[in-house]
Amino acid sequence: MGSQVAKTIDMAIKVLLNEGNELRIRLIGESHTALQLFRTRLNDNKDVEYSNYFTGHPGLDEPELYLRVKKGKNATKILKSISTDLVSEFSTIKLS
Numbered sequence: 013m014g015s016q017v018a019k020t021i022d023m024a025i026k027v028l029l030n031e032g033n034e035l036r037i038r039l040i041g042e043s044h045t046a047l048q049l050f051r052t053r054l055n056d057n058k059d060v061e062y063s064n065y066f067t068g069h070p071g072l073d074e075p076e077l078y079l080r081v082k083k084g085k086n087a088t089k090i091l092k093s094i095s096t097d098l099v100s101e102f103s104t105i106k107l108s
Contacts, residue, residue, distance in 0.1 A: 028076065033061075035079045035087035047075050053094045059085040 024040035039047065047065035054063035062080045067073070081087045 033081045038074045038076050040074050
C-alpha cells in the first residue's frame with residue numbers, strides 16, 4: 013500500500029476585479045507551476061474566452077490570474093469548479 017502524497021492546503025487569494033464576466037485575482041505565494049496549471053485548465057474550458065497570468069516583478073509583486081468568460085457565464089463558479097477538480101485529481105496521488 014502506498015502512502016498518500018497530496019493534502020489539501022489553503023491558498024491565499026485577493027480578489028482585484030470581479031465584474032460581469034471578468035475575474036482578476038492575486039495568488040499570494042504561488043509560482044508559475046500553480047498559475048500555469050490554472051491557466052491551462054481554464055483555457056481548455058468551453059465557457060472561457062481568455063485566461064492568463066501575470067507575474068510582475070519577481071521580488072516585488074505577487075502573481076495575478078485573469079479570467080474572462082463567455083457572456084452569461086460566471087467566472088467565479090468556473091474557477092471554483094476547476095479548483096475542485098484539481099484538488100480531486102491531486103488527492104488521488106500515491107507513492108508506491
